[in-house]
Amino acid sequence: MNDGKQDRRSRRTRETLIHALLELIERKHYDQISVQDIVEQANVGRSTFYAHYGNKDDLLLSGLEHQMELLVGQITLGGTGRLDFDTRAFFQHTRGHYEIYRTLVWGAGFKLLVEDGQAMLSAKIEARLAALLAGRPEPSIPLPVLANAIAGVLLVLLKWWLDNKSPYPPERMDAIFQQLVMGGVRSALP
Amino acid sequence: MNDGKQDRRSRRTRETLIHALLELIERKHYDQISVQDIVEQANVGRSTFYAHYGNKDDLLLSGLEHQMELLVGQITLGGTGRLDFDTRAFFQHTRGHYEIYRTLVWGAGFKLLVEDGQAMLSAKIEARLAALLAGRPEPSIPLPVLANAIAGVLLVLLKWWLDNKSPYPPERMDAIFQQLVMGGVRSALP
């Protein structure tokens, strides 16, 4: 497999492939998209695909991983040491690419999302929290538990939102999230 | 220089570079766009650029060449052997990318357009006509003269149209072109 970080070609190819998959998802059902379709849409060779990803799911997870990293980047430490987590952009983006995420939640991608996606998001949140809180005293709730809870609530909220055709605006969903968990999370921090 | 036709990478890189230039033209003046800007916008390495094009003008001409080939492809032979040249899509496209062509006509690209572009378009029209009329008796006006006239009128019409802020719709411009030269051209064919 290629490195994917150093060379510009690698990065570009990966972006192209992910973009191609997202384009296709907007048009047809996830599990009837073939690797063939993807490489044609992306205009790259077959072997190039397999040099980067093992299969279709691998590519999708990688795409989700990228989104998750953006999301987790929203976890910040205010000047007063207060922990913030702005999820407004996340819900906004989700609505902007409504069809994509609906396909994921309802289609075959859902299994991926709950099985691997939840674990992946949880791990990323935990890493982010650990980095931000480095040097501070231990929180009263263990970090893995905290991270897992945050990830779980976020995904559950998202699923409900999509299932019910996103009746509330992203701002409202963010507010709900804040009210639901962020207070509790902060109470666990010194 | 690379071949540019066989390998998918070459074709894709060229398309990417042309696309990048067109994007930049919509934002800033042609002659203050650097090769640097182009490769950054296109996300390709410097050396890659020079592997394909000698300089900025070279790239622009290549882009124009591509458009011209689409345009010349509109020269067709009807079922009755009647020569047709539909320029509606051409004027439409020009209006669709108004800023690009205005910059070309008014900016530093203009010198290129009249000096090399006219000759290039003329040559392409001539080649197309020769291919279509192969096997027929000689036209009463020599092919190079005919082709040059068509190219000239087309560019003159275009320049006037842009200079006067395209007062007429593309359909009208096409009609004018038809009335102006296509009758005469057909009268020269057996």
Next chain:
DNA sequence: GCTAAAATATCCCGTAATGGACAAAAACGA
């Protein structure tokens, strides 16, 4: 069920793209 077509997955070799270095020219400000 059987067959043909399409998609998967893995290999290799030739080739295009990369990034970095370099000298030279142009653009820019002090």
Next chain:
DNA sequence: TCGTTTTTGTCCATTACGGGATATTTTAGC
């Protein structure tokens, strides 16, 4: 005017991509 910075071309070793070929599996039609 002179020095600084940016851009321009050109070169090269390294690396990723393309496009076959291949064997295997999946899908679709009959």
